[in-house]
């Protein structure tokens with residue numbers, strides 16, 4: 001049997017291991033890809049650290065970690081028609097069943113039978129991986145190859161920014177992890193008239209400024225609500241894009257939002273939190289929406305066009321590149337917050 005290198009979560013508890021394991025064989029609806037690049041997501045860090053969410057969610061150990069992918073198609077299952085050998089692909093990481101109510105009604109991203117790479121099935125922190133043909137996204141030639149790996153989280157940002165009106169609006173992005181920083185950049189190219197961000201980490205504050213935030217507030221040093229009200233002539237912000245999962249940031253964001261505004265949430269709090277429904281939502285007449293994954297595949301088309309047109313440049317957001325063997329270095333850097341997106345090369 002042919003072997004490959006892979007980073008696996010072998011057992012419950014913190015950490016991960018680099019191992020030699022059998023190279024996967026594609027099923028009839030899958031393609032085998034050579035992984036050219038992969039990137040570290042917050043989800044991977046949660047699984048690496050083995051936080052409460054990971055303990056409750058991850059069932060099938062041992063499992064290859066990772067879900068963000070740039071790959072070259074090497075072999076095709078017999079039913080796969082939409083890609084060919086040699087294609088460079090990214091991949092939608094939500095594997096949908098194709099036949100449930102949600103799949104039938106254009107909501108495959110929240111398929112009731114959905115599975116996710118590196119969470120429910122073997123992932124892509126490896127030299128090779130298998131991907132359902134239906135999940136393969138052929139990369140536009142104009143887009144640099146290793147950007148393919150980052151299209152999945154970028155798609156989260158695009159989905160969140162475009163989940164309501166954005167052009168001509170003022171926007172508050174709470175939390176400037178990689179997807180927060182991407183949301184700043186996407187809001188700007190979509191015609192937001194003022195983009196304010198909040199962030200504690202200095203490295204990420206600089207990164208948010210670099211990609212076009214008009215103002216980055218450090219909540220440790222300044223009063224977020226006062227500052228946002230001042231910047232919006234006392235009205236409050238039109239749109240909140242919540243990327244932090246931090247209960248304090250979420251409360252401040254509710255207070256910073258203008259009446260009738262939009263509150264789109266991608267960040268995930270560690271545990272249940274309290275909000276004042278009457279004061280913050282009902283009387284304020286605001287719209288609160290959860291965002292999950294990417295619309296399949298309209299978000300992918302838009303994300304791809306933003307990149308191929310040159311309107312959006314990911315280069316400043318990709319701050320580190322390591323070999324797959326150095327994954328621990330990447331995880332430590334993610335923990336420190338002193339990074340944007342980190343790519344790993346098998």
Ligand SMILES: [Zn+2]
Pocket residue numbers: 041042043067068152153
């Ligand atoms: Zn991700």
Ligand SMILES: [Zn+2]
Pocket residue numbers: 096097098099100101102103108111112113114
């Ligand atoms: Zn389904």
